[in-house]
Amino acid sequence: MTAPIPQSRLRGDRVTMAHGGGGKAMADLISEIFTDVFQPPGSEDQARLTAAALAEPGAQLALTTDSFVVSPPVFPGGDIGKIAVCGTVNDLAVGGAKPLWLSAAFIIEEGCEFALLRRIVASMQAEAEAAGVRIVTGDTKVVERGAADKVFVTTSGVGVIPPGRDMQASRIRPGDVALVNGVLGDHGATILAARGDMALSTDIRSDCQSLNGLIEAVLDAAPGTRAARDATRGGLASALNEMAAAAGVAIEIDETALPLRAEVRGVCEVLGLDPLYLANEGTLVLFVPEEEADAALSAMRAHPAGAGAALIGKAKDGPAGRVTMTTLFGGQRLVDRLVGEQLPRIC
Amino acid sequence: MTAPIPQSRLRGDRVTMAHGGGGKAMADLISEIFTDVFQPPGSEDQARLTAAALAEPGAQLALTTDSFVVSPPVFPGGDIGKIAVCGTVNDLAVGGAKPLWLSAAFIIEEGCEFALLRRIVASMQAEAEAAGVRIVTGDTKVVERGAADKVFVTTSGVGVIPPGRDMQASRIRPGDVALVNGVLGDHGATILAARGDMALSTDIRSDCQSLNGLIEAVLDAAPGTRAARDATRGGLASALNEMAAAAGVAIEIDETALPLRAEVRGVCEVLGLDPLYLANEGTLVLFVPEEEADAALSAMRAHPAGAGAALIGKAKDGPAGRVTMTTLFGGQRLVDRLVGEQLPRIC
Numbered sequence: 001m002t003a004p005i006p007q008s009r010l011r012g013d014r015v016t017m018a019h020g021g022g023g024k025a026m027a028d029l030i031s032e033i034f035t036d037v038f039q040p041p042g043s044e045d046q047a048r049l050t051a052a053a054l055a056e057p058g059a060q061l062a063l064t065t066d067s068f069v070v071s072p073p074v075f076p077g078g079d080i081g082k083i084a085v086c087g088t089v090n091d092l093a094v095g096g097a098k099p100l101w102l103s104a105a106f107i108i109e110e111g112c113e114f115a116l117l118r119r120i121v122a123s124m125q126a127e128a129e130a131a132g133v134r135i136v137t138g139d140t141k142v143v144e145r146g147a148a149d150k151v152f153v154t155t156s157g158v159g160v161i162p163p164g165r166d167m168q169a170s171r172i173r174p175g176d177v178a179l180v181n182g183v184l185g186d187h188g189a190t191i192l193a194a195r196g197d198m199a200l201s202t203d204i205r206s207d208c209q210s211l212n213g214l215i216e217a218v219l220d221a222a223p224g225t226r227a228a229r230d231a232t233r234g235g236l237a238s239a240l241n242e243m244a245a246a247a248g249v250a251i252e253i254d255e256t257a258l259p260l261r262a263e264v265r266g267v268c269e270v271l272g273l274d275p276l277y278l279a280n281e282g283t284l285v286l287f288v289p290e291e292e293a294d295a296a297l298s299a300m301r302a303h304p305a306g307a308g309a310a311l312i313g314k315a316k317d318g319p320a321g322r323v324t325m326t327t328l329f330g331g332q333r334l335v336d337r338l339v340g341e342q343l344p345r346i347c
Numbered sequence: 348m349t350a351p352i353p354q355s356r357l358r359g360d361r362v363t364m365a366h367g368g369g370g371k372a373m374a375d376l377i378s379e380i381f382t383d384v385f386q387p388p389g390s391e392d393q394a395r396l397t398a399a400a401l402a403e404p405g406a407q408l409a410l411t412t413d414s415f416v417v418s419p420p421v422f423p424g425g426d427i428g429k430i431a432v433c434g435t436v437n438d439l440a441v442g443g444a445k446p447l448w449l450s451a452a453f454i455i456e457e458g459c460e461f462a463l464l465r466r467i468v469a470s471m472q473a474e475a476e477a478a479g480v481r482i483v484t485g486d487t488k489v490v491e492r493g494a495a496d497k498v499f500v501t502t503s504g505v506g507v508i509p510p511g512r513d514m515q516a517s518r519i520r521p522g523d524v525a526l527v528n529g530v531l532g533d534h535g536a537t538i539l540a541a542r543g544d545m546a547l548s549t550d551i552r553s554d555c556q557s558l559n560g561l562i563e564a565v566l567d568a569a570p571g572t573r574a575a576r577d578a579t580r581g582g583l584a585s586a587l588n589e590m591a592a593a594a595g596v597a598i599e600i601d602e603t604a605l606p607l608r609a610e611v612r613g614v615c616e617v618l619g620l621d622p623l624y625l626a627n628e629g630t631l632v633l634f635v636p637e638e639e640a641d642a643a644l645s646a647m648r649a650h651p652a653g654a655g656a657a658l659i660g661k662a663k664d665g666p667a668g669r670v671t672m673t674t675l676f677g678g679q680r681l682v683d684r685l686v687g688e689q690l691p692r693i694c
């Protein structure tokens with residue numbers, strides 16, 4: 001992916017405190033590891049941007065931010081860099097914004113290997129290109145050994161919500177149906193397995209992917225789409241609880257309809273975890289009016305990020321914020337908000 | 348500053364891993380500590396914003412980001428929250444942008460006291476109000492004890508550069524004069540003293556302040572202003588070196604003209620530090636055409652953030668990027684870029 005670096009000015013193979021000191025070493029770190037890849041516009045410490053879409057009457061600017069602290073920083077299907085781009089692109093996209101520009105701030109532990117940083121940066125650039133966004137500005141800080149864990153990445157994203165578009169959970173109405181774009185829990189199960197302390201060996205890979213293209217395809221096919229959420233920390237259950245509460249509706253899902261890999265189901269059974277709460281990084285749930293359900297599903301299935309799309313439930317009249325599931329055995333189960341933690345540092 | 352909190356849902360007085368898990372505890376942490384104070388618009392995980400200024404033909408959007416890892420997180424004159432707002436406001440303002448909106452992402456170490464978080468958040472809100480910006484979206488992550496140092500804050504900022512405004516270092520021409528708004532090195536000396544391991548006792552306080560109001564005042568009085576830089580990590584010397592390199596000019600400053608407190612000079616002498624490299628968090632250097640120097644200086648001195656303004660040097664023909672200083676004794680000294688680190692975790 002990256003060309004060989006001729007005559008690096010970086011000495012050794014690890015970050016030292018001097019790389020955070022504001023002097024020559026920092027300038028070398030920033031240029032060789034970061035800006036040579038991201039190629040931000042201009043030379044000032046701010047990106048200057050124009051987009052015709054932003055000037056359209058009625059357009060809104062969307063701004064999001066997320067810090068990423070996932071451990072380990074490299075895992076099957078991605079790394080902390082890929083997730084830092086996907087996560088922020090998706091936070092913009094689920095609100096109906098077209099992502100345009102990202103910032104990236106790195107908190108680096110003394111001793112972090114240059115090779116890890118290069119890998120992360122290459123992943124970020126590749127994913128940004130895939131998602132059609134640009135990483136336009138950034139920052140680096142170095143902290144002493146033991147004051148951080150290798151590297152944390154914070155991305156912020158700016159996008160444009162086209163005039164007239166209004167996706168928010170409060171618009172969900174009884175009768176709307178809930179769709180997901182694919183299998184649940186792959187990211188959470190992957191991170192668990194990657195930590196190695198569970199002696200799990202699986203072929204599961206993180207679902208980490210940008211969803212802006214998929215969402216635009218759904219909106220073209222089903223313009224009445226009410227709202228979307230990426231089912232990250234806290235999983236599908238948390239996303240549904242938030243949406244039910246915001247809309248003041250009840251939501252009922254059907255366990256038989258949930259797309260779930262056998263391996264993920266297995267990992268959950270072994271460890272006593274509930275896949276409804278497992279984190280995803282490329283899986284969303286969206287609500288559409290029932291009459292647009294087929295159109296939305298077809299659009300999703302025609303998109304690479306939605307091949308496993310499924311209708312999993314619906315909104316209904318009932319106690320506001322209540323989420324229930326019809327189980328495999330035909331019973332009813334409350335799908336409550338997560339209490340406590342399931343998996344630390346999942347994203 | 349903050350009203351007593353009735354019936355807190357937060358148990359105990361410290362952050363636990365559950366506060367990062369995506370469930371009820373996290374929702375309580377976010378609402379009680381963060382959103383009750385920042386009051387972000389809307390309920391989606393993205394801020395939706397409109398500004399007439401953005402839609403003006405020729406206006407540019409400016410985007411910046413900075414992570415803050417200052418240690419200790421509370422120090423005379425400020426804390427990591429205040430600095431996280433000032434720093435990003437200033438990064439926007441020195442490029443000629445009017446700051447509008449900030450995002451704030453928190454990486455919190457397990458065990459961090461709620462009281463510290465509340466203090467930081469109150470400082471951020473107070474400084475945002477003082478600077479006329481809004482903190483509109485955010486994120487929290489919790490990492491296990493030892494994987495971070497109390498709390499790191501990453502802010503990103505969005506601002507608007509009015510049509511026709513173009514502040515950048517490459518516009519500096521030989522003959523332009525260099526102005527600073529006040530004394531140098533207070534922030535760096537304050538952090539050094541606050542660390543306590545130097546047995547320094549001083550009354551110095553960080554200069555941490557937002558500079559957007561000052562910069563607008565200068566631009567009104569001296570519309571030809573070429574460029575500005577806040578002299579943060581690496582101090583005045585680093586800012587001047589960057590500017591000289593970007594403009595392809597030499598810069599000469601006069602040591603007798605540098606505003607410097609006796610206490611800061613004293614700290615530097617004791618510790619063998621050079622105040623030119625000490626970090627500032629509310630001090631900037633700007634270049635104006637010589638004929639606008641008086642107007643710019645008067646405007647600065649009339650502003651609370653510029654009472655100690657001084658003309659410290661000028662740009663001239665000479666080796667591109669070379670910064671020199673006429674010393675107190677009349678000699679000439681090279682003011683090179685910092686090699687290695689001076690003070691880790693200064694911001």
